[in-house]
Amino acid sequence: MKNSAKRMVSFLFVTSFALGQNSVKTSNLTAGANAISIDTLSLSPSSEMLDEELYWSIVESSIKETKTQEDQEIYLIAKIEKLTPKEMIGFRLRTDQLLFDTYNENLWCAAYIINGGCSDGGFEYFRCWLISRGKEAYYKVKNNPDALMNLVVKGQENYEFEGFWYVAMNAFKNKTNKELFLYIDYDTFVTNDENYPVLDFTWNVDQPKTMEKICPILYKNLWK
Structure with missing residues (x-):
């Protein structure tokens, strides 16, 4: 929770500015959406993840409907805003679960x-x-x-998406004027960044052959 809160606070201003700059782009996506009154919002902390198929359908539609990472982020926020507050929290929790499940030394090597x-x-x-x-x-x-080799794009040097980490938080804030992380039941939902396992690395960048052993195809094609 501490790490989540720090990321959210540090990113909030930048994201708000970026979204303001792209208000024209988002107008068609958010038109007609009614803000949820903070006076009527009654929500207990939740540990319930969004249905996985619904989660992936939102992600897949964002891939089909956008061409840039910036536009995908804007699209995702607009789509998540259409969910109920509990479902928005669930989107964040599903993301946390997927991140938790891929926190391992082999993928870090890749x-x-x-x-x-x-x-x-x-x-x-x-x-x-x-x-x-x-x-x-x-x-x-x-x-x-x-299998990452199938996702490599010629000329692309960076494979990160920081904004994705915040899409549910920003959508929740936009619709409720409240901070999403305050409505997560951290006592029950423990598959988050506060509870990542301690990794025992078998690879070392100073010994490249140890990396080749884990990711031979990536190493052969991309290691310099």
Whole structure:
């Protein structure tokens, strides 16, 4: 929760500015949407994730309807705003679960190779990017990090999507004027960044052959 709150606060101003700059783009997506009165919002902290198929349908539609990461972020926020407040929280929790399930040393190795380096935060945003590529891509790479080669785009140097981390929070804030993380039942929902396992790395960037052993295809094609 502490990490989530810090990320949300540090990103809120930048995102609000960006969304303001893109108000023309979002007008068609948000037209007719009615804000939820904060006086009538009565919501207890939740640990219930959004139905996975509904979650992926929202992500998949954002891929089909947009061409840039910036537009995908705007589209996702607009779509999530159409959910109920509890479902918006559920979208965030489903994201947390998917991030938790891919927090492992093998995928971190793959992220390091494809991005030419990967910090703690970079690994989080790399996995956000992976989720943003859709259900099929997510599960293929989760099961085999070398499957990332199928997602490599010529000329693209960065495979991260920081804004994806915040889409549900921004949608919730826009609709309720409240902070989403205050409505997460952290006592029950524990698959989040506060409870990531301690990783035992078997690869070392100073010993490249250890990385090749984990991701031979990525290493052969991308390691420099």
